[in-house]
Amino acid sequence: METDHAYPVGGGRRSPVERLSNPYGDDKVIAACSLFGAMDTSGRRFSGSLVATAIANMHDRGNGLGGGFAGYGLYPNFKDSYCFHIMFLSKETRHEVEDFLRRHFRVHHGEEIPTRRGARVSNPPIIWRYFVDVAPAQDGLGSATEPIVEADYIVERVMQINTGISDAFVFSSGKDMGVFKGVGFPEDVADYFRIEDYAGYAWTAHGRFPTNTTGWWGGAHPFSVLDWTVVHNGEISSYGINRRYLEMHGYICTMQTDTEVVAYAADLLMRRHQLPVELAAKVMAPPFWEVIDRMPEDQREVALALRQVYGSLLLNGPFTVIICRSGEMIGLTDRIRLRPLTAATSGDVLFLSSEEAAIRLVCPDLDRTWIPMGGEPIIGRLKTSAPVVSPASRNGIPVLTGEEQR
Amino acid sequence: MITGQSTRLRSYLPPRFLARIMDDRCIRCQVCVRQCGWEALYYDERNDCINSTEANCTGCHRCVALCPTHAIWIEERPLQYRPNFNWRPEAIEDAMQQAESGGIILTGMGDDKGQTIYWDKLVLNASQVTNPSIDPLREPMEVRTYLGRRPDTLDIDYGSMKLRSPLGPLRTLEVPIMFSAISYGALALQVQEGLARAATEMGTFWNTGEGGLHRSLYPYRDHTIVQVASGRFGVSREYLDNSGIVEIKIGQGAKPGIGGHLPGNKVTAEVAATRMIPMGTDALSPAPQHDIYSIEDLRMLIYALKEATNYTKPVSVKIAGVHHAAAIASGIARAGADIIAVDGLRGSTGAAPKIIRDNVGIPIELALASIDHRLRQEGIRNQVSLVCAGGIRNAGDVVKAIALGADAVYIATAALIAVGCHVCQGCPSGRCSWGITTTDPHLAKRQNPDLAARRLANLLKGWEHEIKEMLGGMGINSLESLRGNRDHLRGVGLSDTELQILGVRHAGM
């Protein structure tokens, strides 16, 4: 990837995707929202209709200009292949992208994502999914000195499609997961994508209230890279420096929406820099200096160093995010909790929501509901899953599941 | 020895100022006469009134500030040349002055010409609706800053929760504003003590400049930056040990590319002891550091200083902002510096050739923006802290500098103003009536270190409050989220090229 900026820092050339996502040239798209997440930590898969019902209950937190869903465990038949959900504005673009995919991957299967005619969504684009593998011989792969190169390879190809091929945009690119999103209220988007037909062990959902009226489906949440997905409520005031920091590490923020930086930050911190999620949360919502000053010596060193090194990734301003990847779901608010988050458990299921009412609606019988403190991550993990990348789980850091909190 | 004409030529230079005295208010206390270090005022005994020798007046306003009845005011002396856009009065008078002296025109303070002040063309953002502004008086608002090199990643032992390789030395600033280098000799010791105390009280740093560190200031060592410049005055193990940060001075915004002379008449016994040179001799700072003729030599000096301090102190390198500042800064980072300080066109000085001060170097805003951008392009921004110096006038400038990419700023003129300076540019004379830029004990004792420290700390407190208000308005509660966050800046009345260099959009976009 070029080290040069994806687009000039001044008011010059723009990438085609940015032009699409951001027709007014705003430096970022501002959106407030509702969000919801549910994970069955036992790995049991459940229908997307549950989260669709829950998010619909928070209808008034959105304005009909965006809704979306991410599901995990959706494609057991292709669970070892990368699944690309890609939107196109034209058939020609689709052919161009398919050529690109064939050049860079082994494509096992491609199909149009089934949709329901008559759903109340506006101007749906063409949306396909492809199950692909990275062929060992391709593009410098297979070098023993670069062990995590496959994921980087995917990230780079996604960036190439998003910035290099006009009118195409990758919704998601992870294994055994997928993102469905579009312009409309979340319940209408769910209807359009027939979300009830999919079953997954974890789902997140989002209803969007953007302050500008783009009609672009890529701008809806969740935002995703690899199997990371992020749904976000709030505005990230530190976006400008978060973006510049991530650009320094090769992530190109194509959409100029603040949520995108959360997905890339998660990928950088937890996949590439191998930080356990508990510490990644401390980067995004760090303790105050005065709290660090009061910490016992053994905790202070790491807390201080994290802030000193990763200060540019502090997510400032009001936010709640639900970050998901295979086997793991994390809810996090900003450190002075300017946006709401309620957590709840029922048996093996962990719920995260902007409002408790939405959880109660789909699961009246809860073991526990609580409001986490600002900056305190709520983490759900598949009980059956092998340690998920993070070295922490191999080194004795307590793995939190929903019911162990508090 | 350079010899001048033995007899002075008659001066054609008109006086600049007019001292006016309201006779009915004047109580003939003669405070003004005693306070004027320029000998511009005298008591006329025969007529029982105060009179002036206006040609000596620099407009420093010491008399105005101390007159108990507010009987004095200073006006610009009206003198109308035939209008000429090219030959403005300053150009005419400079030529006159040189015709009389045959010398280089010396001046003090920073460039006073009309080059664009980009701070004034940049405006800040604030939250409305989509994002709450944060109230700094009641909610935490963090402006703490750490200076020094940091790695890109951390190597943590998750068993013990310890860092496998601890970070190098980092220094804490409780406010992101430091006092810039002003050497003892150029500056009265009393003022240096005020700077040192205020820096200590406010949890920031002051900078010795290149004139050594007086022993009486050792107690403030944890908040002291000691400078190592081309003259190496007072540089010793002891000097380095009594510091928190060591700074190599390559250049200064007011006089990039040239050295300096502290005239022998300022080299008193104490200055001599501090600089470790004989009393009364000129203290000559060579133009370059004669052990640095190239970037690999800089690396050698950086590591010499790191060795001499056993890698316990960050090493800063201060340069003047010049045309290739970005490439130079990149080289400095790669040479091992922990901090880069960049001083711009409007940076101040105790004495510099006016022709250099006003014509050499680039505006700090452009230097800063291009350096930050370059270091990011090269992926090495984490390796150094960036300090911006030269022409920072208020908290608004500080916030804009940080948004452009600075970790912290240096201030000098603003600090001197805090202790009385009226920016009269008379510093090279050593006759400063405020007792600031002088080593004359009679003048210098006008500065009381206690009061100087209070004023300086007050200035920083006021700015700190204002910085927090501006941050809160942007919906940010920690300075690191503003640092390099150019989205919060917009330009007004700037060309596309300027906007592109600054990395900001025009207002309205």
Next chain:
Amino acid sequence: MADASADIRQGRIVEVNAAGLYYKDLNALLRKMADGPDGQDVAKIVLRNVAGQRYIATDLDRPIEVEIHGTPGNDLAAFMNGQRIVVYGNAQDGVGNTMNSGEVVIHGHSGDIMGMSMRGGTIYVRDYVGYRVGIHMKEYLDKVPALVIGGTAQDFLGEYMAGGRIVVFGLDLGPGECHHANFIGTGMHNGAIYLRGPVRDYQLGKEVGVVRPGEGLWSPADWDFLRKCAEGYVRHFGGEVEEILRGEFIKLYAKYLRPYGPLYSWRN
């Protein structure tokens, strides 16, 4: 702290199944039932299956009681004037926003900014409350709002508080456990916060002073007030008044009416 139930007349009890009702329709129904011509004898409305409907009881004219089963939405009892709300469950954010009078009783926990800018009436919460509870509560003449919280609060309790009373009993604290909130009473410039149980100095805003029973600024009226709060709490949620009052109390008061006077510099 008047007991609002005393004002509520005897009369009919009606039930509403709120399942699937949009908030606007639900609130219109409430208005009709309480203030419409057919509703003049209604004393109590029982809402079942409430799921996130906002603004319940913000615009009722008559002092009736609304009993809520389920989870009411944000801004419950916002601008409320004289009604009584009982929630069997947890409440979300913004309960009692700018409330003028009446009573809210929550059998569970309550979310952020409860009692924001509240000017009168009382809110009882059985468990804990979220962030910035009691922010900018104010009092004027005989209007003195009160929040009585059985558990603890999250950060910024009583931020900018300009009047009224907040009582936090800390019944969910273990032995020796400190209160959880940081920045308690930050920017407080009037009113009082009573905390039962230990708190560390750094948890308090810089504008508050601390008084303990027996000290000069602690008056018998403070005990009277706390007893009333404890009695009200026990009446709603059970427990022992004396047990509550036996705890260790502190009262936080505003050290300055004008905390920010010295902050500004002005010149003619």
